[in-house]
Every structure is written in structure tokens, then in C-alpha cells.
Amino acid sequence: MAKIDHIGIAVKSIASARSLYEALGMRVLNMETVEHEQVRTAMIPVDESRIELLEPTAEDSPVGRFLAKRGEGLHHIALHVDDISTTLESLKSKGIRLVSEDIQIGAGGHLYFFIHPSSAGGVLVEICQDSISDV
Known part of the structure; x- marks a missing residue:
């Protein structure tokens, strides 16, 4: 069963954006660069x-292009699953369009792939699982 893992928000500057969340009493944690995503x-x-x-971290990165086209705002919704490989194969067998058919390693070592917005009501959906070391 999937659960909401996180909501991704594209921003021009984390340093500027974090002030709102800190004003709400929230803590900004785990700052990290994911080189292969340029983010x-x-x-x-x-x-x-x-x-x-x-x-x-680059204007021509996926998030950079998103900001240029749409501006700051909701980028994606991430759903956590227990078995990302089985989920990926199940979606492929059902003809769900994916951004990439490969499982990637992202921030914090989490495993992920994206469902294309054309198969998800116009929303970019990330499927993720804890890092291999956390499993």
C-alpha cells in the first residue's frame, strides 16, 4: 500500500523559500545536491x-526548465511503496507511461522513478522506496 512520502516544490532559491517554513516553526533538514538531476x-x-x-543547479536541468516554463510551485507528489521493483514492473505491464523505465538513486539514497503526467491526470508522480541500506 502506498502512502504520501513527500510533496516536491520547485523554488528558485532554497535560502529564500525556507524562511516561510521556519516562520511556521518547521525545521529545514537534509540539504543535499543530487548531481545527476542537477538539483x-x-x-x-x-x-x-x-x-x-x-x-x-543548472538552468537546463529538469527543475530549471520547470521553473522557466511554470515558475515556482508544486513540482511533484511522491508516493512511498515497499517494493519499488514490483511496482515498476506492474506499471509497465499496464501500459502506464513513465518518465524513465529505470530506478534511480536520489537524495538520502532513496530509490525512485517518475510516472509521466500524461498517465497521472497532469501531475508528475514520483514512486519511491527507502534506500537499500534502510530496507
């Missing part, structure tokens, strides 16, 4: 879920 991330715990701030 800097910061996680903000919210009960059992998180908000992920996404700052591009």
Missing part, C-alpha cells in the same frame, strides 16, 4: 510526510 534539495518534516524544496 539541490532540502527536506522539511510534516508529521509522517515531508515537503521537498527543489532548487536547480
Whole structure:
């Protein structure tokens, strides 16, 4: 059974964006750069879920292009699953369009892949699982 892992928000600057969350009494944690995605991330715990701030490290990165086209705002919703490989194969067999058919390693060592918005009501959906060392 999937649960909401995090909500990704594209921002021009984590340093600027974090002030709102800190004013709400929240803590910005785990700042990290994911080189292959050309993005800097910061996680903000919210009960059992998180908000992920996404700052591009290059204008031509996926988040950089998103900001240029749409501006700051909701980038994706991430669902946590217990078995990412089985979930990936199940979605493929059902003809669900994926951004990539490969499982990637992201911030914090988490495993992930994305479902294309055309198969998810216009929303970019990330499927993720804890890092291999956490399993």
C-alpha cells in the first residue's frame, strides 16, 4: 500500500523559500545536491510526510526548465511503496507511461522513478522506496 512520502516544490532559491517554513516553526533538514538531476534539495518534516524544496543547479536541468516554463510551485507528489521493483514492473505491464523505465538513486539514497503526467491526470508522480541500506 502506498502512502504520501513527500510533496516536491520547485523554488528558485532554497535560502529564500525556507524562511516561510521556519516562520511556521518547521525545521529545514537534509540539504543535499543530487548531481545527476542537477538539483539541490532540502527536506522539511510534516508529521509522517515531508515537503521537498527543489532548487536547480543548472538552468537546463529538469527543475530549471520547470521553473522557466511554470515558475515556482508544486513540482511533484511522491508516493512511498515497499517494493519499488514490483511496482515498476506492474506499471509497465499496464501500459502506464513513465518518465524513465529505470530506478534511480536520489537524495538520502532513496530509490525512485517518475510516472509521466500524461498517465497521472497532469501531475508528475514520483514512486519511491527507502534506500537499500534502510530496507
